[in-house]
Amino acid sequence: QVQLVxxxxxLVQPGGSLRLSCAASGFYFASAGMKWYREAPxxxxxxxASISTGGRTVEYADSLEGRFTISRDDAKEILYxxxxxxxxxxxxxxxxxxxxxxxxxxxxxxVTVSS
Numbered sequence: 001q002v003q004l005v006x007x008x009x010x011l012v013q014p015g016g017s018l019r020l021s022c023a024a025s026g027f028y029f030a031s032a033g034m035k036w037y038r039e040a041p042x043x044x045x046x047x048x049a050s051i052s053t054g055g056r057t058v059e060y061a062d063s064l065e066g067r068f069t070i071s072r073d074d075a076k077e078i079l080y081x082x083x084x085x086x087x088x089x090x091x092x093x094x095x096x097x098x099x100x101x102x103x104x105x106x107x108x109x110x111v112t113v114s115s
Contacts, residue, residue: 002026002104004096009109016086022079022096029077033099036081038092086113
């Protein structure tokens with residue numbers, strides 16, 4: 001059974017950092033492109049970052065201004081999102097997604113940036 005389990009969210013002050021993790025199981029993680037999305041109340045879901053198999057290609061939303069870094073550990077089957085210089089507008093539920101042909105979502109982890 002395919003599973004994606006996110007962790008690492010929480011409450012952080014503006015300017016702080018968090019590292020999100022997405023633990024994968026039930027499929028061959030190394031063969032899947034992966035993505036991080038976020039969704040805030042009243043806003044459309046936004047693609048935050050993507051990473052190809054082997055980590056050869058990474059892409060980010062323009063709005064991030066270089067503050068986030070996506071990475072993967074294929075041996076551990078974990079996807080990461082390092083988030084630095086967090087802003088209140090980064091508050092959202094962050095979910096990982098395994099690309100085609102897996103096409104699977106995690107349940108998400110809440111990130112709240114507030115003083």
